Amino acid sequence: MSSLGTDGGGTAHNAAYNTVSGDAVIVGPVLMAQHIEGLRLPTPPPDVPPRQGPMPSRVFVNRTKELADLRDAGLSLAAGPEPGVVLVVGVGGVGKTQLVAQAVRRELHQLYPDGQLHVDLADHRRDGVVDLAAVLGEFLRALKVHKDYVPAGLAERTALFRSVAAGLRLLVKVDDVQHAPEARALVPPRGLLVATGRRVLPSLLMDGAVLIDVAPLDETAGTELVRRLHADADEGTAADVVRLCAGHPLALRAALEWLAARPQPTLDDVVRDLTAGRYGTGDDNGVRKEMAVAKGARGGTGEGGVGEAVDAVLDSVVAGVAGHTRHLYDLLGVLPGTTATADLLTAAGATRVDEGLGELLSCRLAVLVESSDRPRRYRLHDVVRAHARLRARALPEERRRAALRLVVDFYADAAAHGDALVLGDRFRIQPPPGRPLSELGVRGPLFTGRAEALEWLDAERVNLRSAIRVAADERWYEAVWRLCESLWALYHSRKHLADCVESGLLGIEAAQHEARPDVEIRMRNQVARAAYELGDLDRAESQLDAAADLLGPAGDPRLTGVVQESRGLIALARGRSEESPGAAHRRAEEARQLFEHALAANRAVPDPHGIVVQGYNVAQALVAGERWADAFDVLDEAAETARATGDEPMLPRIDLVRARALAGAGSLDRA
Structure with a gap:
């Protein structure tokens, strides 16, 4: 593709001409400029292909036919231009995953040299449904797509996975496949997908998948295994x-x-x-x-x-x-x-x-x-x-419930500490956790610093989601909404938006059981923000309408602020889809007024971080409405407050909006 350089407002200028040509697949930022005096880029990740999946065992007997079938299928499918699928079927624990690991070590790794991805769908399944968006997010990060460029929705992640993998010979190994669509969504464009499961999936076979049936060991092979492990038998x-x-x-x-x-x-x-x-x-x-x-x-x-x-x-x-x-x-x-x-x-x-x-x-x-x-x-x-x-x-039921309660309380305290490290001094309804972080770890803190806290939350995501469901089933309603509030740090940062909606709905029910309108507003707002990022603006607005009905008895004015902020973001999103400039400007003005209300609510407390964030949002709306000079004044005030209160992470965001305002005003060099 080729393009003239453009400013933030979309006005073309002829200072530089830039070209990206060929069959390039671009993920992340592209810098186009006529002259660069200095540039510092982050250290890239190690340039090694992923090698995911269980290691092959040293003790492995028989399975000669199955290994030969896997090898032949891999050779045949690797020779063709289309991706291939192999379905390995057998009862639980019969050795399907180990069979695949052995085949990868012996031959398949040579046929697919650009990497091996692995997932056990049991880790992502709830009520029979797999969160494929989460699986694709893990695959994209393994393929070195920075987390900031992993989109929110399933369709967008699917498209990006296919684009990134289009030039790669990948081997994708998927365990616990129960339905054909789960496998189809993860097939690499030029590679091989090996899926293991407990039953044959006829529709996959109709697609051309190769079937390998793994039966229990016969007496000869089983006896060999026994005598390998117990030599004197x-x-x-x-x-x-x-x-x-x-x-x-x-x-x-x-x-x-x-x-x-x-x-x-x-x-x-x-x-x-x-x-x-x-x-x-x-x-x-x-x-x-x-x-x-x-x-x-x-x-x-x-x-x-x-x-x-x-x-x-x-x-x-x-x-x-x-x-x-x-x-x-x-x-x-x-x-x-x-x-x-x-x-x-x-x-x-x-x-x-x-x-x-x-x-x-x-x-x-x-x-x-x-x-x-x-x-x-x-x-x-x-x-x-x-x-x-x-x-x-x-x-005994009492023993089971006591253990579960300890688990839920552990996760509630740990998630609260993680939230505090990831998002800092944001508005929270729940009090600080009762136990210090040092008491939750056996050999030291569970995590130190923002990056480690976010990684811990992400690694525990499935368990945290299960803890919320258990707490809801056991009617431990405070633990439900505490976990939901804390996990916004994870869901927003890593875009686990389906999780956010699911847990948020449980949080709403918990708030209603506890007669906590303030908590219900917070939970509905989190569901609305997830729906907004998923592009479901109507669902987001319906949640905000229900939250607005509760604002009277809620108390803290910041709750009004979070609802108005979300409404403002939706107004900006609708404005971007407007075809006429006049309609877009009306949406921008609607957003500005909503953000101003949110700003006033945070000033009433006062909440310094909320004041900075809402000032930043007001400036975004002013830029969308092409009111450049007004935006500068708001940005100056927000930046001054951020510096005075130590809210350093907001300063780069403020400067990005300032750059868009400068570009719109024609000051391209300053931008």
Whole structure:
């Protein structure tokens, strides 16, 4: 493309001519200028392709046919101009993800050299629906798109992902695919998508996907695995173990690695006791009886006889670990979300956490999650998680609720500290958290500084969202809205807008239950801002209308200010879509008046940060209405207040609006 340089008001001038040509795909700012005296750019991220996904295990047997099928599919699809899809299907825990990891290490990484992306959709699924926008946001950041250039909506993120990946040979690995559209949205334009799931998806096969069916290990392969892990096992006993576990790799490894850590009993003893169903200790018998009832109603953790076999083995392994480890396992079954840290488990009342986690890891009941954030995170395999949650259903209700309350309170305090670091001295309804940040971490603060706080909030996003739902279900309404208010720092910064709407609606209900009109206004405003950024202006306005009806009894004038501010932003957005200059100017004037009301509300408190923000907004409306001189006066006042109160982050934003005003007034050099 080519263009004349333009000023902020859109007026063309002939000082410089700039060209970007060819098949360029541009993500981020492009600087076009005739003369540059000095320029400082941020340090770019490391120029290495992403290599995401679980590491391949050293102990891997058989699967010769499945590996060959994956290799052949990869070779065939890599040779063509179109993207390819492979669907790997099998019961939970049968080894689908490990099979893919082995295939990537052996051959597929050479066919798709530009990177490997991985996601487990279980981390993004709620009520059967996957937040694909969040998944694509993670993919875009892995492909080095700066977070500030990741758009808000699903359609825009999909388009950007396809643009960024258009010239790359990418391998995308997706676990827990349950519906064809989930896979289709993540197919790279010139690469391969390998999706794992528990059932065949006929519509994907009709699209041309290659199907690979992963069955439990047969007796020969299972026996080989047993003897690799337990070298002194005779062939007959090893075969008995395979039959007892129905050839399920997860059950085999859990049973054998638990046994390997103990000098007694022998493998023959384990087989004999598994067959007789004699495992169990005194404090576990009540749980086992309740589990038997629950299993009868639910049908076990897996499919048919395989699920029953896995349940039997997991029962035995859990019964044989140390008491504190068993209690930790039960706690993991109670927790909302998908991962846990030692900090969270300690806050929830667990003891000897490191020892317990170590034993769960050695027994293959838990896995360490690969993560770039500071805390080490642990998760249960989905089959193991189902078993742990089945046990949790058999626990005394009082014990379960007490643990959940500790978890919710931990997240409410931690999120409040994160919000304070990310957004600073903004208006908040909730009081400061009751515990200092230093008390929430086992080995030190959960995070230090704005960047770490935001990364922690983002890493805990799924768990925080689950904590809000649990608090709502348990009718802990104050915790619901406290979490919702604090998470604006995450949702606004990382554009998790669907999460913001979902949690905000729960926050509205919580506020109504507590008869807190001030909180309801805040929650409705957050939903409105998310809808505004998603482009749903009508929904945003309907939420603001409902909030405005509550302003009388709400008290703090800043609540009026936040509603008027949101209305002003909507007016500016509608003005940008107006075709005639006159209509656009009328919208700009409407926005200015709304921002002036918000400014007055913040002056009434007074709230210095709110005064600066609303002055900045008034100036934006004046610039949109081409009232350049008036904008300068407002900007000068806002900048003076920001400097006097230490509100440094607002100064660059003020200067950007000043530059647009200068350009509109014709002072291009100053702009």
